[in-house]
Amino acid sequence: MSSLRAWMRLARSLPLPRTMAAMPCRFKYTQHQGVKGIRNRKSFYEAQMQAGQGDEEEGDMEQKEQGSPELTDMRFLDDRAYDEVAGGAMRITRDTASSQQVLILQPYVKWAAKRQNSPNSDVRPEDQLAEASALVHSLPNWQVAKALKVPLESLEKKTLFGSGKLMELKALVADLRQERHLTCLFVSKGTLSFAQKRFLEAEFRLPVMDRYSVVIQILRLHATSAEARLQVAMAELPYIWAQAKDASVTQTRRQGYALTDLQKEILRTRERKLRAELDRVRRQRQLLRQKRKQQNYPIVAVVGYTNAGKTSLIKALTVEDALQPRNQLFATLDVTAHAGCLPCNLEVIYMDTVGFMSDLPTGLFECFVATLEDAMLADVIVHVQDLSHPCHAAQRSHVEATLRSLAFNVAGGDSTASQLPPIIDVYNKCDLVSSIPEAASDAAAVHRISARSQTGLEHLLEDIEQQILTSTGRRKLQMRVPNGGPEMAWLYKNAAVVETIADEENPERLMMHVVISQRTLDQFKREFLR
Numbered sequence: 359m360s361s362l363r364a365w366m367r368l369a370r371s372l373p374l375p376r377t378m379a380a381m382p383c384r385f386k387y388t389q390h391q392g393v394k395g396i397r398n399r400k401s402f403y404e405a406q407m408q409a410g411q412g413d414e415e416e417g418d419m420e421q422k423e424q425g426s427p428e429l430t431d432m433r434f435l436d437d438r439a440y441d442e443v444a445g446g447a448m449r450i451t452r453d454t455a456s457s458q459q460v461l462i463l464q465p466y467v468k469w470a471a472k473r474q475n476s477p478n479s480d481v482r483p484e485d486q487l488a489e490a491s492a493l494v495h496s497l498p499n500w501q502v503a504k505a506l507k508v509p510l511e512s513l514e515k516k517t518l519f520g521s522g523k524l525m526e527l528k529a530l531v532a533d534l535r536q537e538r539h540l541t542c543l544f545v546s547k548g549t550l551s552f553a554q555k556r557f558l559e560a561e562f563r564l565p566v567m568d569r570y571s572v573v574i575q576i577l578r579l580h581a582t583s584a585e586a587r588l589q590v591a592m593a594e595l596p597y598i599w600a601q602a603k604d605a606s607v608t609q610t611r612r613q614g615y616a617l618t619d620l621q622k623e624i625l626r627t628r629e630r631k632l633r634a635e636l637d638r639v640r641r642q643r644q645l646l647r648q649k650r651k652q653q654n655y656p657i658v659a660v661v662g663y664t665n666a667g668k669t670s671l672i673k674a675l676t677v678e679d680a681l682q683p684r685n686q687l688f689a690t691l692d693v694t695a696h697a698g699c700l701p702c703n704l705e706v707i708y709m710d711t712v713g714f715m716s717d718l719p720t721g722l723f724e725c726f727v728a729t730l731e732d733a734m735l736a737d738v739i740v741h742v743q744d745l746s747h748p749c750h751a752a753q754r755s756h757v758e759a760t761l762r763s764l765a766f767n768v769a770g771g772d773s774t775a776s777q778l779p780p781i782i783d784v785y786n787k788c789d790l791v792s793s794i795p796e797a798a799s800d801a802a803a804v805h806r807i808s809a810r811s812q813t814g815l816e817h818l819l820e821d822i823e824q825q826i827l828t829s830t831g832r833r834k835l836q837m838r839v840p841n842g843g844p845e846m847a848w849l850y851k852n853a854a855v856v857e858t859i860a861d862e863e864n865p866e867r868l869m870m871h872v873v874i875s876q877r878t879l880d881q882f883k884r885e886f887l888r
């Protein structure tokens with residue numbers, strides 16, 4: 359009962375409609391005042407005031423810190439004039455429902471020695487190709503007509519491919535047009551320059567997409583919360599500016615894609631509005647962070663490469679039906695919080711986060727960094743890794759490097775102050791692996807689990823518990839209290855009760871095994887041991 363009350367208290371302090379707040383199992387803390395859901399929020403507070411059930415102190419604090427709520431309109435995101443500019447640069451449409459037959463070309467530098475300098479030198483081209491196919495499959499109605507690797511001398515050539523290769527590819531495209539009604543070409547390179555893209559489009563007479571534009575298309579589709587939509591909209595802008603800068607004036611005029619002054623103004627205005635909205639959202643996030651600290655709930659951030667099984671693991675640990683793991687890249691775009699319980703009955707919040715991916719141009723993920731920064735302030739980080747993936751080791755290093763740089767950002771660029779929370783490494787999808795890959799077998803401290811078949815979770819939970827107790831300064835204590843007295847009720851409300859047993863020496867007393875922080879213990883002493 360106490361846990362439910364505690365949850366109600368936590369949920370009440372969050373900007374959710376009452377119906378959701380009443381559900382102890384799941385809440386999104388990305389619904390923000392000033393963005394989507396403001397009306398709900400306003401009426402939520404009004405209803406609270408009327409019902410006299412609101413936590414007035416907390417309500418007051420929020421009102422004071424945020425000032426008076428203003429109605430903000432998200433409709434500015436759906437802007438036809440902007441769509442035209444974006445469509446010209448990125449080849450994306452809002453109509454993701456239309457079906458596409460895609461030819462994927464994975465260019466790679468032929469000679470290993472030259473590849474050493476590229477950011478992904480430890481990932482094989484066939485793995486990159488597989489990731490490109492997974493990106494396409496993450497979009498409904500998009501199908502891979504054919505996927506192939508294309509060895510090149512360099513990735514920077516203006517025409518990308520040499521003349522011989524170009525002829526070969528054109529013949530292939532002609533065949534695929536007949537066989538599969540090919541509709542677009544996906545060149546799996548971070549970004550193509552404007553010149554490369556336009557040259558290829560003219561040669562193949564098909565729209566040409568790069569990794570940036572395909573990922574944006576996926577993000578647009580998966581972004582449902584206000585914050586995610588704002589972040590995706592923001593992530594589009596650097597790409598459009600870069601493409602425009604890259605385009606020569608004569609070329610763009612001829613191609614019908616030159617940014618006019620009006621179009622530039624459209625982009626600038628959009629950027630200003632987005633920045634203002636995101637600032638507001640982030641201020642709100644900071645508030646929520648403070649609130650979580652006040653509520654004293656331990657936080658476990660679950661991070662990892664996209665599709666590693668983060669959402670599946672949280673679902674398994676919290677038995678939460680509402681969570682939907684999907685075999686799609688970037689399925690999760692919102693940081694969401696989920697209540698779970700450790701073996702000692704201590705309640706914790708698991709944070710599901712946006713997945714990482716390598717070979718994405720800087721700029722694309724900068725907009726999501728703020729949401730990941732929350733993970734840096736968690737009490738423990740669980741790093742979920744897909745052990746069955748051929749690039750497991752490279753994915754792992756990519757996530758670790760990104761975490762380090764995030765911690766550095768959170769510390770305001772001070773390397774001496776940047777400290778990551780303790781990290782628990784988890785190898786997931788062990789059900790798909792018959793033998794542990796050599797590179798992964800030496801890590802003794804790693805947990806080997808399967809979120810899908812729910813194996814290995816018990817030890818993982820024990821480890822999370824141990825780390826949480828250490829990092830939050832909680833400890834396990836036995837306390838003898840009067841049976842049925844206020845002390846007992848207080849402990850049920852404010853501490854995690856592992857078990858309660860009768861005191862054999864004194865039937866009027868009970869022995870309570872609790873997990874309690876020093877601060878809560880001091881409160882208990884002040885309350886009852888004066």
Ligand SMILES: Nc1nc2c(ncn2[C@@H]2O[C@H](COP(=O)(O)OP(=O)(O)OP(=O)(O)O)[C@@H](O)[C@H]2O)c(=O)[nH]1
Nearest residue numbers: 665666667668669670683684688689690713809810
């Ligand atoms: N065989 C197997 N599949 C798993 C396991 N865990 C997750 N999966 C599958 O992997 C896919 C991705 O799972 P998610 O939990 O959505 O992965 P995620 O890390 O949250 O992915 P993003 O949110 O897109 O970054 C889904 O199809 C899951 O069913 C596992 O232990 N074994």
Ligand SMILES: [Mg+2]
Nearest residue numbers: 668669689690
């Ligand atoms: Mg997920």
